[in-house]
Amino acid sequence: MSALLEVSGVSVTFDGFRAINNLSFSIGAAELRAIIGPNGAGKTTFMDIVTGKTRPDTGTVRFGERPISLLALSEAQIARAGVGRKFQRPTVFEDQSVADNLTMALKAARGPFKVLFWKETAADRARVAALAAEVGLADQLTRKSGELSHGQKQWLEIGMLLAQEPRLLLVDEPAAGMTLAEREHTTALLVEMAKTRAVVVVEHDMEFVRRLNCKVTVLHEGAVLAEGSLDHVTKNPQVIEVYLGR
Numbered sequence: 001m002s003a004l005l006e007v008s009g010v011s012v013t014f015d016g017f018r019a020i021n022n023l024s025f026s027i028g029a030a031e032l033r034a035i036i037g038p039n040g041a042g043k044t045t046f047m048d049i050v051t052g053k054t055r056p057d058t059g060t061v062r063f064g065e066r067p068i069s070l071l072a073l074s075e076a077q078i079a080r081a082g083v084g085r086k087f088q089r090p091t092v093f094e095d096q097s098v099a100d101n102l103t104m105a106l107k108a109a110r111g112p113f114k115v116l117f118w119k120e121t122a123a124d125r126a127r128v129a130a131l132a133a134e135v136g137l138a139d140q141l142t143r144k145s146g147e148l149s150h151g152q153k154q155w156l157e158i159g160m161l162l163a164q165e166p167r168l169l170l171v172d173e174p175a176a177g178m179t180l181a182e183r184e185h186t187t188a189l190l191v192e193m194a195k196t197r198a199v200v201v202v203e204h205d206m207e208f209v210r211r212l213n214c215k216v217t218v219l220h221e222g223a224v225l226a227e228g229s230l231d232h233v234t235k236n237p238q239v240i241e242v243y244l245g246r
């Protein structure tokens with residue numbers, strides 16, 4: 001499998017503290033990957049580097065089939081190149097309906113000039129309906145987003161990210177605060193999304209990671225400590241010592 005994202009030899013130092021230490025990581029074009037690791041392992045910093053928020057001191061970050069260096073791009077350019085990021089807290093417009101939120105995301109994805117001269121077409125409405133269906137909100141289109149459950153808001157935000165047609169989606173702790181039923185739906189959604197794009201999930205909840213049934217990367221002190229199936233990495237004595245055994 002050829003890599004969509006290739007992080008190689010990346011290091012970042014904050015005030016003399018090496019948060020990312022010669023990190024190398026790659027993910028395929030249609031792959032679901034979980035990243036786990038203790039607090040301070042560098043999971044958030046890794047996502048900050050890929051999205052352009054933090055610039056590494058050394059190393060390369062290459063993206064795409066004909067790879068481009070993400071380090072040369074701004075955060076906005078990286079987003080337009082096809083990298084989406086879902087933060088832990090949902091940020092939907094609560095006063096707007098589900099359909100309006102998705103429509104706004106569709107407009108934003110088309111760029112600033114299209115927003116100015118936007119005229120909604122039947123194709124746009126169909127796309128909004130398709131996005132809602134994809135995330136399981138087909139019957140909630142007219143509902144005010146503020147009335148949705150926590151899980152539904154998270155799915156709406158995922159739908160809004162999908163409007164930008166990302167090729168790589170970084171998702172931070174999607175299961176946090178969800179009911180069991182919402183977690184199950186989220187698992188199915190992430191698995192489905194990863195059939196046509198790369199999805200990287202940072203998660204502390206081991207039960208949720210198990211359900212994802214995907215390759216797991218364990219980070220520790222800014223580097224990869226172990227990689228493989230969840231069963232494989234959870235048997236690793238070093239992983240038990242630094243993470244699971246606590």
Ligand SMILES: Nc1ncnc2c1ncn2[C@@H]1O[C@H](COP(=O)(O)OP(=O)(O)OP(=O)(O)O)[C@@H](O)[C@H]1O
Nearest residue numbers: 014015017019037038039040041042043044045046
């Ligand atoms: N802007 C910054 N300035 C100084 N130190 C930072 C900065 N950002 C991160 N760090 C430090 O870098 C290390 C890695 O942090 P990071 O947030 O990436 O870890 P994490 O694996 O996401 O942890 P958690 O599971 O708690 O979210 C931590 O020790 C953190 O304190």
